[in-house]
Amino acid sequence: MESTDVLVIGSGIAGLCAAIEAARAGAAVTVASAGKTMSGSSFFPGTWGLGLIGPVDAKDEQDLIDTIQTVGGGVADPELVQTFVHGIPQAIHWLEQDLGVELQRPQSADSAQQKQFIPCFDHKTRMWRGLTRKPLEDACTAQIELLGIRLLPRHELIDLVEDTTGKITGAVLYDRANEHLVPMAAKATIIAAGGTGGLFERSLTSTDVLSSSQAIALAHGASLTNIEFMQMMPGLIEPKRNLVFNEKTWRYVKFDQPVDIADEKLDELLEQRSGYGPFTSRLDSRAIDLVIDQAGAEGLALHYDFPSDDVPEFVQTFATWLQNEHGIAPTDEMRAAMYAHASNGGIKIDKAAATGVAGLYACGEATGGMHGADRIGGLSSANGIVFGRIAGASAALAAQKEPEAALKADIALPQYGIATTDAERLTHGLKHTMSTYCMINRTETGLSEALHELEGLKTEATTLSTQKVLDSEVAALARLQSQIKLATEMVKAMRRRTESMGSHYRVD
Secondary structure (H helix, E strand, C coil), X not given: CEEEEEEEECCCHHHHHHHHHHHHCCCCEEEEECCCCCCCHHHCCCCCCEEEEECCCHHHHHHHHHHXXXXXXXXXXXXXXXXXXXXXXXXXXXXXXXXXXXXXXXXXXXXXXXXXXXXXXXXXXXXEEEECXXXXXXXXXXXXXXXXXXXXXXXXXXXXXXXXXXXXXXXXXXXXXXXXXXXXXXEEEEECCCCCHHHCCXXXXXXXXXXCHHHHHHHCCCCEECCCCEEEXXXXXECCCCEECCHHHHHHEEECXXXXXXXXXXXXXXXXXXXXXXXXXXXXXXXXXXXXXXXXHHCEEEEECCCCCCCCHHHHHHHHHHHHHHCCCCCCCEEEEEEEEEECCEEEXXXXXXXXXXXXXXXXXXXXXXXXXXXXXXXXXXXXXXHXXXXXXXXXXXXXXXXXXXXXXXXXXXXXXXXXXXXXXXXXXXXXXXXXXXXXXXXXXXXXXXXXXXXXXXXXXXXXXEXXXXXXXXXXXXXXXXXXXXXXXXXHHHHHCCCCECCECECC
């Protein structure tokens, strides 16, 4: 049986930061990821980079804390928010000076004050940085090699393993390339496997974000928080799918089909909509998202009308990327639809990234508490770095206290599975249910129907399961059951939250 001191599930920015920090603390570290190493939303193939913001100084630190709570509707955990914001400057310094990641900066002090650099839902410009893929990949690769971190790409978390006291002592992984189960003993485990976007038909996360790890943690005693707050984001479906629609460019949009918004209001709403990326119910410009949502899977036809000169730097960077990387000119007709994007809630953790279950830690988008109903732009990356480092340090410390004998217990493998064709069909049904009832427009009637359909999927999965099957079928059943469980918990939370708040919109 394989073993490690610290097992990290997920290799996005949170998982990699956790792995590096744990290894630097002296732990033997293994990183398992459902896709390739350096994957998930942090390395989503469709964005030129990630925004990364932080407070300018101590005074601004308190302002950012207050702003997170304000835009979050007061449902964020105050202790986590304080820990988070206080840790951002050190995290950015660590990323740049220690790891050697070259971050983008505005071209000048004047440029940095342009309204395009005001983060989503924020009220002013802050210390903005751009985190682009290659510098991050290069720096992480160097650290992985230097620290001897073991990588298990295409290894999916199937289940956690606990001892008689409920302490997590390892995991069952599924090697997707070789199609066999891998028991892995670990002194401490960190879940950093991403958010809930994998539960929807259209998602601005990569396909290796499976949205199963939260339910696995839940089954072993962890809890969820703010799971109803799921960001929905406009994205392109034509001429190319799965491209995030740059929020700063809404003020330059011209619609190519009629929309149910009065002409005299449209420019004002587009200007307001240019201040943030994800849908929010708090602002009048929600009308823009609602007409996109109403257009459905066909998308809403539109194009850009950029000014001929004085184009803001942030917008010019995006337009150049769109043209050079994807061959889309601003004047080309595009179609936008609503996509599931980032999760503002997830596994509940404390300021040490502990889940409340011995031996189990979590970080990144898989967690909740440091954001609220809406999340300020640029804080998702910051969250991954800050709490990734915290989780790595906490897990390494816990591992140091464990005797080697802790790695010698046998791990029983699950025995039941489901035909992969049946699993694929039921997964399609799950995603259709979530996309039909749990995107922007949520109602008691729709959410009740969603729960009914999810219960039917759960029953069918149980009925179709059989014993002594292929490892691929064991993995298919475990994944499906965890996804159904997480989807069910999300819908229940959406039902309990009867008032609209931020990303959660109750039409009724």
